[in-house]
Amino acid sequence: xxxxxxxxxxxxxxxxxxxxxxxxxxxxxxxxxxxxxxxxxxxxxxxxxxxxxxxxxxxxxxxxxxxxxxxxxxxxxxxxxxxxxxxxxxxxxxxxxxxxxxxxxxxxxxxxxxxxxxxxxxxxxxxxxxxxxxxxxxxxxxxxxxxxxxxxxxxxxxxxxxxxxxxxxxxxxxxxxxxxxxxxxxxxxxxxxxxxxxxxxxxxxxxxxxxxxxxxxxxxxxxxxxxxxxxxxxxxxxxxxxxxxxxxxxxxxxxxxxxxxxxxxxxxxxxxxxxxxxxxxxxxxxxxxxxxxxxxxxxxxxxxxxxxxxxxxxxxxxxxxxx
Ligand code: MLT
Numbered sequence: 626x627x628x629x630x631x632x633x634x635x636x637x638x639x640x641x642x643x644x645x646x647x648x649x650x651x652x653x654x655x656x657x658x659x660x661x662x663x664x665x666x667x668x669x670x671x672x673x674x675x676x677x678x679x680x681x682x683x684x685x686x687x688x689x690x691x692x693x694x695x696x697x698x699x700x701x702x703x704x705x706x707x708x709x710x711x712x713x714x715x716x717x718x719x720x721x722x723x724x725x726x727x728x729x730x731x732x733x734x735x736x737x738x739x740x741x742x743x744x745x746x747x748x749x750x751x752x753x754x755x756x757x758x759x760x761x762x763x764x765x766x767x768x769x770x771x772x773x774x775x776x777x778x779x780x781x782x783x784x785x786x787x788x789x790x791x792x793x794x795x796x797x798x799x800x801x802x803x804x805x806x807x808x809x810x811x812x813x814x815x816x817x818x819x820x821x822x823x824x825x826x827x828x829x830x831x832x833x834x835x836x837x838x839x840x841x842x843x844x845x846x847x848x849x850x851x852x853x854x855x856x857x858x859x860x861x862x863x864x865x866x867x868x869x870x871x872x873x874x875x876x877x878x879x880x881x882x883x884x885x886x887x888x889x890x891x892x893x894x895x896x897x898x899x900x901x902x903x904x905x906x907x908x909x910x911x912x913x914x915x916x917x918x919x920x921x922x923x924x925x926x927x928x929x930x931x932x933x934x935x936x937x938x939x940x941x942x943x944x945x946x947x948x
Contacts, residue, residue: 649709649886653684656712656876657705659698659719660780662689663810665746665830669874670714672906673743676897681889691807693947694783695719696727703731707879709886713737716785716874721932723783725940726947733933736880739925740887741894743874744912746827747847748789749857751840753819761843761863765797774802775822778812781805782947785872786812788936789825789846791943796868816840827872828854829910846870851911871913875925887922895920 656674660666667689674685690698695718702713713720724733731737750761758764768775779787786809790801804821806812809830815821817839824831828845832854835842844863845851860868876894878887897903898914907914919928 647885649889650681650683652710653686654681654710654712654890655686655688656714657698657702658687658689658714659691659695660689660784661691661806661808661810664780664808664813665810665827666695666714666716666874667808667810668829668910669743669907669912672903673894673897676900676903677893680893680896689808692781693727694723694781694787694805696723696729696783699723699733699737700729700731702877703736703879705879707738707881707883709878709882709890711879712740712890713877713879714874715877717872717932717936718780718783718785718788720875720877720929721936722788722940724933725937726783726945734926734930737877738880738882738887739922739929740876740878741891741922742915742919742925742928743876743894744898744907744914745871745873746785746829746912747845747851748785748825748870748872749828749831749835749845749854750793750823750843750860751816751826751831751835752823752843753816753821754839754841755819756822756841758841758843761858761860761865764843765799765865768797768799774800776804776820777801778809778816778821778824779803779805780808780812782945784809786824786826787945788940789870789872791945792870793825793868795943796865813840829912832911844868851913853909853911873915873928875929877925891920891922 656670658667658670670687678685690701699719702711705711758767777790834840842857844860845857
């Protein structure tokens with residue numbers, strides 16, 4: 626009898642003691658990706674998860690929780706236990722813009738702790754092959770000559786593809802008809818099938834379809850050409866000066882996650898980003914690695930706050946309507 630009581634007491638104590646890094650993780654870790662499988666966020670998370678499990682010694686799962694420009698998935702992660710077993714994957718759209726567009730049931734800064742800044746994606750203007758334009762100038766002329774707005778695929782209001790579309794509209798005076806998907810993976814399927822006209826997409830999502838000749842690329846929103854997509858001109862070369870945008874990504878955990886657990890997750894991601902095979906995969910997708918002095922949790926926290934200060938006034942002024 627005494628042995629049973631003792632075992633029960635120890636079991637209760639085990640739950641009482643917060644997770645600490647020295648034996649973290651003791652079960653699978655889940656990365657919540659707020660967009661559909663097959664898109665750029667999903668691809669980056671899965672490549673990292675594959676390598677993180679080597680360092681952490683536990684399975685790292687990717688769970689796609691979609692909808693409302695990624696804000697549903699972020700909410701799911703933000704409200705999970707602050708024990709390091711649930712990670713919120715996101716980017717400029719989900720962890721900055723959504724705060725200016727949606728009435729979120731959580732606060733992007735108060736309810737999340739930053740873990741690490743991840744690679745960034747230049748955007749690329751891509752269209753279905755049926756569009757009779759060979760250059761960005763011809764594409765813009767085609768868009769302007771249409772009797773009705775062209776259909777632009779996005780991952781929902783506030784997503785990176787949507788913000789990039791708004792930026793493009795603002796610079797060209799062209800009006801687009803946004804078609805929201807649960808991610809730009811499904812949007813890409815419709816672009817290849819000719820069901821929609823264009824996407825202002827993350828390069829990593831379009832690059833393979835461009836290489837296969839299934840869609841047409843006009844320009845990247847980067848001051849310099851991207852090495853693994855060197856045949857795509859920059860927006861400046863193509864005549865749309867200053868249409869620069871890089872979609873940075875990051876990982877967060879619920880506020881209150883033990884600092885030593887965050888440090889362990891941070892180290893596992895940094896190790897994954899330094900892995901030669903991972904670097905090669907990211908390079909091939911046209912992704913740009915984060916600066917090595919910006920890899921601490923604090924650096925992501927400062928970056929996110931600066932981006933909120935920069936983008937919220939712009940997005941609020943655009944009076945974005947949610948889908
Ligand atoms: C977006 O912001 O457009 C999303 O990242 C697309 C995706 O990852 O599916």
